[in-house]
Amino acid sequence: MTRLNSFRFSKTLLFAGSALGLTAVPLPAAAEDVLSEDAGEPAPEIIVTAANRTETSLDKVGQSVSVIDLAEIERRQTQNVADILRTLPGVTIARNGSIGGNTSVFIRGAESDQTVALIDGVKLNDPSSPGGGFNFGNLLTGNIERIEVLRGSQSVLWGSQAIAGVVNMVTRQPSEELQVIARGEYGFRDTVNLVANASGKAGPLSASVGGGWFRSDGISNFAESRGGRERDGYENIGANANFNLALSDTISVDARGWYSRGTFNIDGFPPPRFAFSDVNEESETRELVGYTGLNALLLGGRFRNRIGFALTDTDRRNTALDGTPAETFRGEGRNERLEYQGIVDITKGWQATFGLEQEISTFSSSSFGAPASLGRARIYSGYTQVVGTIAEGFTVTGGIRHDDHDRFGGATTFGASAVYNLAATGTTFRASYAEGFKVPSLFQLLSDFGNTGLDPERSQGWDAGITQELVDGRLTLSATYFERDSKDLILFISCPLPRTGICSNRPSGTYDNIGLATARGAEFAVTLKPVDALQVQFSHGYVDTRNRTAGSPNFDRRLPRRPENSSSLLVDYRWPFGLETGFTVTNVSEAFDNASNSTRLPGYVLADLRAMMPIGQNLELTARIENLFDEQYETVLRFGQMPRAGFVGVRLKI
Secondary structure, X not given: OOHHHHHHHHHHHHHHHHHHHHHOOOHHHHHHHHHHHHOOOOOOOOEEOOOOOOOEEHHHOOOEEEEEEHHHHHHHOOOEHHHXXXXXXXXXXXXXXXXXXXXXXXXXXXXXXXXXXXXXXXXXXXXOOOOOOOOHHHOEOOOEEEEEEEEOOOHHHHOOOOOOEEEEEEEOOOOOOOEEEEEEEEEOOOEEEEEEEEEEEEOOEEEEEEEEEEEEEEEOOEOHHHOOOOOEEEEEEEEEEEEEEEOOOOEEEEEEEEEEEEEEEEEEOOOOOOOOXXXXXXXXXXXXXXXXXXXXXXXHHOEEEEEEEEEEEEEEEEEEOOOXXXXXXXXXXXXXXXXXXXXXXXXXXXXXXXXXXEEEEEEEEEEOOOOOEEEEEEEEEEEEEEEEEEEOOEEEEEEEEEEEEOOOEEEEEEEEEEEEEEOOOXXXXXXXXXXXXXXXXXXXXXXXXXXXXXXXXXXEEEEEEEEEEEOOOOEEEEEEEEEEEEEEEEEEEOOOOOOOHHHOOOOOOEEEEEEEEEEEEEEEEEEEEEEOOEEEEEEEEEEEXXXXXXXXXXXXXXXXXXXXXXXXEEEEEEOOOOOEEEEEEEEEOOEEOOOOOOOEEOOEEEEEEEEEEEEOOOEEEEEEEEOOOOOOOOOOOOEOOOOOEEXXXXXXXX
């Protein structure tokens, strides 16, 4: 850490300590109330769905998992999902500019394209992007009520891309009674954020429908500290819907949808210098996700069946706005997935999950009006997993998957985990081993730079951890160690003369399986709740990611944009008269912007403040300040980040 960054971190810690000291004044009286009211009450059971593709108690999951529920999302008042993810152990982000800019999420130092993102169980990825991954830039918290993050390879159940892990986002679910929520916020540089959702049940039909609108004048994506002056605004229109129709006690139909259209002003490399600077260009991304499925309960509910069809459709275009608007880029990607899943309760404590999938992906990509590159691929998949409790508190999981791709052939992956809970001491041991893979993207296979001979990227990894609850569950400590080895990583290579082999007819370069990488690290988390009114959360992640490609000039160098250390501290306090106040401090160490490690990205420290005041039973007033100390930092070289910014808002719940 540089001397300047160390000073800023010290200043931030001083602020945190002062704030914590102020909130701690009324604790003794509050502690008496808690002890008299809550003594002996068990902690609520935490349920996760992404780990086993069905609702599972966290104490039966062997993987490393973080869960952010609706109460936590509302308490933080965060606008963008990526800014929540960056506070979790082992997760960092890189964003091209402010909110709305292209955003990568790195779990345990793996590529962002090696992370599976889900909305209500539907995979999000864009076959037209070079790596085929998902851009988190347009993903606002809006009507999301739950976020689950699984760290480590999860390819047995989730297939391609799940080398790093899974980010599962759940939108607001239907409620039994009519419920209406609305939220409005206004702040820095004319930022407006409006969100609404209505849910309820009428006879056999349950429904939840919502929408949102976000706009901001923004900042210059070309860092203002480097001379950027033009404000690059952002607008997002979103919608979500979730329907369930019960045809009988054992048969039901699901229909879900999610839509986002984000428009973002971007900067680029204008002539004659072709150096990164302000340009008047707009990027629009439209994303549509849909799912419909039939659910059937057999054998008295012991055999749960689901057959469904899922669709993701992404349309991206860039338009130069100076003079007559001209399209500079157009990319379209589409996935259609037909799937069957069965879950059977074999006997008490034993459950099997199995499924079949067919996925058809298509893409189209063109620049400056040139003929489009087109491509199509199909994958057939089958998987099975068994979860069993073999002794009190001891649960094991094992599974296998095979995928058959019509371009490169088959891939088989295996995974296993175990969790052991010692109820008497509040101790939990977890361990897992998993293999992961990622199929080459259609762009890497079939674009003008494509190589149809590519193999899938593969990984092997394991982790082991311990969680200890103390003081009747009011203090929780956890630590996890992990390792991952990845091979056949797909890298772009140049094609100098004479061009032979895979470089034939590829004058601008192509892709090849030449990359090897390793990741080693540890994650720590502390949750302290001395009284109901006060909650303290701390997390730290350390990851050492290295290029291990033999013969590469970058051998043993750190992978770009992967800071070794990242920490977060969150403190929230509810005052006796209803006011809730809190702050978040995030500290990220330096990283490198390029593979040769010649360009440094300095570390940074961010501090955010927040407050919420209830007015009656249905109304809440909110306020927050982001980047309190106006830290200037970059997660991608030359791209600016948000300065100090303030926001006020109101929430209505009926």
